[in-house]
Amino acid sequence: MPPERISGYNPADFPPFAVTVDVVVLTVTPEGLGTVLIRRGKAPYAGAYALPGGFVLPDEDLADAAARELREETGVRLRPAELHQIGAFGAPDRDPRMRVVSVAYMAAVPDLPTPRGGSDAASAELCTLDPGRPSRRYLNLAFDHHEILDAAVRHLARLVEETPEATRFCPRTFTLADLRHVYEAIWGTELDPANFRKRVLRSEGFVEPVGEKRLPSPGLGRLAETYRRGPARELVPPLRRPGTYFHE
Amino acid sequence: MPPERISGYNPADFPPFAVTVDVVVLTVTPEGLGTVLIRRGKAPYAGAYALPGGFVLPDEDLADAAARELREETGVRLRPAELHQIGAFGAPDRDPRMRVVSVAYMAAVPDLPTPRGGSDAASAELCTLDPGRPSRRYLNLAFDHHEILDAAVRHLARLVEETPEATRFCPRTFTLADLRHVYEAIWGTELDPANFRKRVLRSEGFVEPVGEKRLPSPGLGRLAETYRRGPARELVPPLRRPGTYFHE
DNA sequence: GCAAAAGTGTTGTCCGTACACCCATGA
DNA sequence: TCATGGGTGTACGGACAACACTTTTGC
Numbered sequence: 001m002p003p004e005r006i007s008g009y010n011p012a013d014f015p016p017f018a019v020t021v022d023v024v025v026l027t028v029t030p031e032g033l034g035t036v037l038i039r040r041g042k043a044p045y046a047g048a049y050a051l052p053g054g055f056v057l058p059d060e061d062l063a064d065a066a067a068r069e070l071r072e073e074t075g076v077r078l079r080p081a082e083l084h085q086i087g088a089f090g091a092p093d094r095d096p097r098m099r100v101v102s103v104a105y106m107a108a109v110p111d112l113p114t115p116r117g118g119s120d121a122a123s124a125e126l127c128t129l130d131p132g133r134p135s136r137r138y139l140n141l142a143f144d145h146h147e148i149l150d151a152a153v154r155h156l157a158r159l160v161e162e163t164p165e166a167t168r169f170c171p172r173t174f175t176l177a178d179l180r181h182v183y184e185a186i187w188g189t190e191l192d193p194a195n196f197r198k199r200v201l202r203s204e205g206f207v208e209p210v211g212e213k214r215l216p217s218p219g220l221g222r223l224a225e226t227y228r229r230g231p232a233r234e235l236v237p238p239l240r241r242p243g244t245y246f247h248e
Numbered sequence: 249m250p251p252e253r254i255s256g257y258n259p260a261d262f263p264p265f266a267v268t269v270d271v272v273v274l275t276v277t278p279e280g281l282g283t284v285l286i287r288r289g290k291a292p293y294a295g296a297y298a299l300p301g302g303f304v305l306p307d308e309d310l311a312d313a314a315a316r317e318l319r320e321e322t323g324v325r326l327r328p329a330e331l332h333q334i335g336a337f338g339a340p341d342r343d344p345r346m347r348v349v350s351v352a353y354m355a356a357v358p359d360l361p362t363p364r365g366g367s368d369a370a371s372a373e374l375c376t377l378d379p380g381r382p383s384r385r386y387l388n389l390a391f392d393h394h395e396i397l398d399a400a401v402r403h404l405a406r407l408v409e410e411t412p413e414a415t416r417f418c419p420r421t422f423t424l425a426d427l428r429h430v431y432e433a434i435w436g437t438e439l440d441p442a443n444f445r446k447r448v449l450r451s452e453g454f455v456e457p458v459g460e461k462r463l464p465s466p467g468l469g470r471l472a473e474t475y476r477r478g479p480a481r482e483l484v485p486p487l488r489r490p491g492t493y494f495h496e
Numbered sequence: 497g498c499a500a501a502a503g504t505g506t507t508g509t510c511c512g513t514a515c516a517c518c519c520a521t522g523a
Numbered sequence: 524t525c526a527t528g529g530g531t532g533t534a535c536g537g538a539c540a541a542c543a544c545t546t547t548t549g550c
Contacts, residue, residue, distance in 0.1 A: 192542090197503070199539085
C-alpha cells in the first residue's frame, strides 16, 4: 500500500470493517463426519444453522480468537496452533447488516462433549455431514457458511493425506480398523482393510504398536492389535485417497 | 457469533480493524521464479521491500480489491477469479501503527511488464527468488511479508501439481522444454526431460500439439514440437514433484 | 460349526526412475 | 563432423488394487 495513504491513522481514514472468526468443528462419530452448528434465533437467517464464531478482540491474534470462541461455545480447549486456517470470507453482502470479514478456522476434535457453553448453549447441535456426495446439503446454513463448511471439509480431507492428524479422532490407543473408519468418514469412501493396513504400517512413525489386543466389535471378530500415534509429523509419502495415483 | 452482540451496528460496538489485501505477483523469468516488490520510503520499515497491496474499499469484494491493487501498482489486468487467496494474516503487532488484517492473494503472471503504476511506480522491482532452498532469504521484507511470500510460493508449487496453471507462465504456444523450465523454477528442482515429456503428454487435456516446430535455443539443438494449453482444468492424476511417490 | 473381522500372502498392472539411443539442426 | 537438445525406447523396481486364504474370537 502507498504509505502516504495511511500516514494519519485516524479511524476515518480507513473503511469501517468488522473482523470475526468462524470455527468449523469437525469430529468423527459412528454416524460419520460431524460438525457443531448453532441455530440462530434472530434475523437475519432466523431459524437457520450457523457456524460458531464471533468478533476478534482488539489485541487478539486471529487463531487465539478462534480458540477462545471454540472454548466458549463448545467447551473444547485446543491450542491456537492446533487450529487450521481455512481462509478469509469477505464478500460485501455476506452479512446484510454491515461489512464483515470473517477468518475461518477448522478444528479437529475427538470425543466432542455434548455441546455446552456460554450464550448459545441450548441451541448448539452436532450435525452429521455426508462428505461422499458433491451435492450435499447443509440444511439451511446462514450467511456463506455453506461455502466455509465445504472448504473446511476439503481442507481436512487433504490434511489427513499428508499428516497423522486423523489419529486425533481416535482414542489414545486404537485399532487400525478404528483409524480406517476415520479415513472412510472423512473421505466418504470405503477402503480395503488389507491394503489400508499395509500402507499405514509402511509409513514410518505414523503409528506404534502398543502390544495389547482388543476385540474390534463387542463380541465379534478376531482380536485386533492396538496402536498409538507415532512421532511422525507428516506422512512421506502421503496416504492418498484411492484413485489419486493412477488413471481411472 | 451471538447475534445480540452486534444488533446495534454502531461503529463503537466492534473493534476498529483495517482490512487490506496484499498481492504476491509471481512470474517465471530466465533467471527463475520472480516476484514484484516495492521499496518502502517511510517508516516503519523504511528502505525495506514490501508486497504491493492496499485497503479494501467499503463495498468491494476481497478478490476485486486484490485485482485492483494489482492493476494499479503493476499494470497487470487479471480477473478476480484468476487470483488465488493465500490466507489472512492478522497478528496484533504485524503493523506497529494500528490493527490491520491483511488478506493475501497470489497472482501468476507471465511476461511481466516493466513494473509501472500509480503512486510507487519508480520503486517497484522484479526480484528473483530461490525456491529450492528452505532457508532462502528475502532481503529485508517489511511486516510479515516474508511469511506471506513463503506461503504464496508453497501455494503455487502445489497448484501447478494439480492444475495446468503452469502454462500461464508460457507464451500462447510453447515447447515442452519451456513448460519444463517453468516447473523447474517453481519447484526448485531439475526434471528429467524424457520423463517429464511422457507424464505431460499422458495427462489428457493438459497440452495440445500445434503442428509447428521451433528451434529451442537460438541456433542449437533439434526442432521441437510446439503445444498450446488444452481444455483440462485439473490434472488427473496430478503431476507431482519427484520424490512424492516412493520412500527415500 | 458358523459368522465376523483381523491379519497374511499373492498376483497383475501401472507408474516412476534412470539411462541408453537415435534424430535433427546449426556451426 | 561435432555439440546441443528433442524425442523414443527399454529395464528395473516400487506401489496399488483385488482377492484368496488363514487365524481368532463370540455365539
